[in-house]
Amino acid sequence: MxxxxxxxxxxxxxxxxxxxxxRLLVETGPAGLAAxxxxxxxGIPANTLSFHLxxxxxxxxxxxxxxxxxIYYAAHYAAMDELIAFLTRNCCNGAxxxxxxxxxxxxxxxxxxxxxxxx
Amino acid sequence: MxxxxxxxxxxxxxxxxxxxxxRLLVETGPAGLAAxxxxxxxGIPANTLSFHLxxxxxxxxxxxxxxxxxIYYAAHYAAMDELIAFLTRNCCNGAxxxxxxxxxxxxxxxxxxxxxxxx
DNA sequence: TCATTATTTCCAGAACTTTCGAAATGTTAG
DNA sequence: CTAACATTTCGAAAGTTCTGGAAATAATGA
Numbered sequence: 001m002x003x004x005x006x007x008x009x010x011x012x013x014x015x016x017x018x019x020x021x022x023r024l025l026v027e028t029g030p031a032g033l034a035a036x037x038x039x040x041x042x043g044i045p046a047n048t049l050s051f052h053l054x055x056x057x058x059x060x061x062x063x064x065x066x067x068x069x070x071i072y073y074a075a076h077y078a079a080m081d082e083l084i085a086f087l088t089r090n091c092c093n094g095a096x097x098x099x100x101x102x103x104x105x106x107x108x109x110x111x112x113x114x115x116x117x118x119x
Numbered sequence: 120m121x122x123x124x125x126x127x128x129x130x131x132x133x134x135x136x137x138x139x140x141x142r143l144l145v146e147t148g149p150a151g152l153a154a155x156x157x158x159x160x161x162g163i164p165a166n167t168l169s170f171h172l173x174x175x176x177x178x179x180x181x182x183x184x185x186x187x188x189x190i191y192y193a194a195h196y197a198a199m200d201e202l203i204a205f206l207t208r209n210c211c212n213g214a215x216x217x218x219x220x221x222x223x224x225x226x227x228x229x230x231x232x233x234x235x236x237x238x
Numbered sequence: 239t240c241a242t243t244a245t246t247t248c249c250a251g252a253a254c255t256t257t258c259g260a261a262a263t264g265t266t267a268g
Numbered sequence: 269c270t271a272a273c274a275t276t277t278c279g280a281a282a283g284t285t286c287t288g289g290a291a292a293t294a295a296t297g298a
Contacts, residue, residue, distance in 0.1 A: 003135060010133035013206070015256080016126050022206075029211035035275060048257060050276050069265045069274055077210075084203050087132070087141075091196075092148035134286080154245060167287060169246050174285095188244050188295045 001082045005060065009083050012059035017044060018052045022061060025075040032065070032074030120201045124179065128202050131178035136163060137171045141180060144194040151184070151193030 013019050020042055025032060033041075039049045053073055056062045060079045065072050132138050139161055144151060152160075158168045172192055175181045179198045184191050 003138065007133055007135050007138055010129050010138070011255095014126055014129035014133045016122060017256095019122060019126055019129070023208070026207065027209045027212055036273090045258070046275065047259080047277085051256080054276080066265090071275065080206065084206075087199065087203075088145065089142070090146045093146055130285095136286090155243090164288065165245065166247085166289080170286080173246085185295095190245065 001086045006083060006086045009059045009061055009079065012056050012061055015052070015055075017042070017048070018056055021049075021052055022056060022075065025062065025073060026077075026080070028074070030074055030077075032063075032072040034067075034070040034072050036070070038073065120205045125202060125205045128178045128180055128198065131175050131180055134171070134174075136161070136167070137175055140168075140171055141175060141194065144181065144192060145196075145199070147193070149193050149196075151182075151191040153186075153189040153191055155189070157192065 013022060021038060024038065024041065035046075035049060035053060038044075038053075039046055042049075044052070053062065053064070057064055057073070061076055062073045063076045065074075132141060140157060143157065143160065154168060154172060155165075157163075157172075158165055161168075163171070172181065172183075176183055176192070180195055181192045182195045184193075
């Protein structure tokens with residue numbers, strides 16, 4: 001992942017509506033939701049929603065697929081994965097990684113592997 | 120972590136200079152670097168650097184400590200951890216978390232637990 | 239105290255982002 | 269074909285962010 005891709009992805013997530021949107025789709029899973037359903041769940045006007053969906057899709061964080069009249073959007077998990085890897089790469093210079101960086105991508109769902117952090 | 124905190128943290132990271140800054144400090148470890156050293160390594164004018172350090176610090180991603188005339192900045196690992204947890208929370212509705220979400224926070228440094236992703 | 243170095247604050251202009259109304263496009267059913 | 273629905277594009281106004289010059293603050297050593 002290049003720096004500019006990471007900046008684009010982070011910028012896409014750095015907006016309240018889009019973050020809510022993305023997290024909804026992360027929870028929903030690979031099947032995704034139709035644009036209209038998303039708008040209904042989050043109470044966003046269609047044109048505004050479309051703008052935000054486009055932003056997230058162009059950033060590589062969502063995948064869109066058409067099904068009849070509906071367009072389903074789903075989280076692109078691999079992209080989220082890469083972004084997290086990018087942020088945490090070479091943590092603490094590779095030294096003592098075991099107690100430096102979080103086993104965290106999943107720390108909220110898998111609690112048994114909770115992290116020990118410096119600072 | 121509240122949504123607005125996550126948005127603030129993501130916005131802080133969504134800028135090329137600040138992302139480079141943050142990643143440098145993530146690599147450096149808990150000892151951190153003096154502002155001037157950071158500026159020298161990345162080639163950023165002092166006032167601009169100060170602006171970006173403030174943004175990251177206010178977002179909770181950096182911790183500052185004074186030592187003589189120098190101010191050392193270090194990554195706040197716990198905050199990064201929380202942010203990642205926030206993004207990935209309830210992935211795929213809790214179902215089959217094991218093959219859904221990445222064990223990725225550390226995927227670049229700890230390769231043995233590589234993820235199996237949907238999509 | 240004074241000079242020096244380290245860092246931050248203030249300011250203003252340029253560039254970018256978000257929002258929403260209105261219009262356009264695309265898909266299906268009758 | 270036409271109506272109805274789903275979604276996107278366009279355009280303009282309001283707000284926010286980034287940058288760098290100049291000045292301010294802060295700590296140290298001579």
